Amino acid sequence: MLITFALLLLILGKVNENNLRTAKGYFNDFSSYILNIIGIPINSLSKAANQINSLVFIYSKNENLALENKQLYKWKDLAQRLLVENQDLKKLLNGTKNIPNKFITAEVIANSSGSYIKTITINVGTIDSVAIGNAIVNNWGMIGRVIGVGKKTSRVLLVTDINSQIPIYFEKSKHKAIVIGKNADLLEIKFLKPRVKLFNNERLITSGEGGLLPKGLVVGTYLKTLNNDGNKIKILPTRNWDRLDSINVILFNHSKKLN
Numbered sequence: 174m175l176i177t178f179a180l181l182l183l184i185l186g187k188v189n190e191n192n193l194r195t196a197k198g199y200f201n202d203f204s205s206y207i208l209n210i211i212g213i214p215i216n217s218l219s220k221a222a223n224q225i226n227s228l229v230f231i232y233s234k235n236e237n238l239a240l241e242n243k244q245l246y247k248w249k250d251l252a253q254r255l256l257v258e259n260q261d262l263k264k265l266l267n268g269t270k271n272i273p274n275k276f277i278t279a280e281v282i283a284n285s286s287g288s289y290i291k292t293i294t295i296n297v298g299t300i301d302s303v304a305i306g307n308a309i310v311n312n313w314g315m316i317g318r319v320i321g322v323g324k325k326t327s328r329v330l331l332v333t334d335i336n337s338q339i340p341i342y343f344e345k346s347k348h349k350a351i352v353i354g355k356n357a358d359l360l361e362i363k364f365l366k367p368r369v370k371l372f373n374n375e376r377l378i379t380s381g382e383g384g385l386l387p388k389g390l391v392v393g394t395y396l397k398t399l400n401n402d403g404n405k406i407k408i409l410p411t412r413n414w415d416r417l418d419s420i421n422v423i424l425f426n427h428s429k430k431l432n
Contacts, residue, residue: 274387275424276310277301281417282326291334291356293317293417298325301422306385308423314391314411315339315379316420327422332360332392332410340382341392345372352377352392352408360393362406373397377408387425 279301283294297303299322309317309329317337321328330337337354350365375395381388393408400407 275302276421277303277424279327279420279422281420284417291331291337291354292320293329293331295327295329295420295422296325297422298323298327300324302424303327303422304424304426307425308379308386308390310390310421310423311411311413311416313413314393315386316411316414316417318386319422332414333357338363339386339392340380341377342380343371343395344376344378346370346375349380349382358410359399360408360410362408365406371395371406387423390423 277297279295279297281293282296285292285294295309303319303322305319305322307319307327308315309319315332317329317331317334318339319327320330331354332339332352333354333356335354335356339352340349341352342349346369348365348369348371351363352360353363355361373396377392377395379386379388379390379392391411393410395406396409399409
């Protein structure tokens with residue numbers, strides 16, 4: 174044992190300190206090289222994980238943006254529809270400014286217009302003071318009249334229905350007649366004196382005769398271009414008569430007028 178220890182001391186005594194320092198440097202270089210090789214796949218995995226996390230974040234962000242964009246489109250569509258509805262209601266209000274009667278705004282809840290009948294149902298009735306015979310108007314003129322009334326709803330006969338007959342006079346020529354529906358896009362004139370002169374673009378106005386309808390509602394327009402054949406006088410109905418959204422009911426009490 175003593176001999177072995179003596180030999181180790183002898184060997185260590187012979188080793189130069191510079192040689193130890195050189196060996197240590199080689200060992201450090203070798204260990205660094207090994208660690209660098211081992212670290213390459215680890216670094217690659219770390220970068221890949223970071224890239225995957227970034228892709229997941231971008232995808233999630235795109236999903237959120239797509240959802241927000243979809244919701245914005247819904248709000249935009251709602252805003253546009255409300256804008257159109259507001260404009261229509263303003264026109265409807267302006268269209269009744271010159272009518273010397275009370276009126277109530279209603280919504281069309283059913284449309285029964287077919288080949289043989291032209292009627293609609295509105296969401297106002299007797300609780301709103303609606304009565305049979307009340308005129309229905311849009312912002313351009315008369316489009317129908319009430320023929321049936323319930324507590325909360327009413328049935329309206331459109332001016333184009335074959336059963337519709339309205340006493341009118343021509344605005345410029347002052348000739349009186351009856352305008353009737355034909356279950357078509359145009360109206361016709363009955364009981365007009367023969368050989369009368371009518372003016373182009375002359376409006377037809379309710380005469381109020383019979384007391385059922387108020388006087389002064391526009392029903393249609395006479396156009397020469399529609400009457401070149403000279404057989405029957407055809408009338409163009411009130412503008413947008415077939416756009417049945419919001420309408421006004423003229424609360425005209427004909428019984429008081431008759432009294």
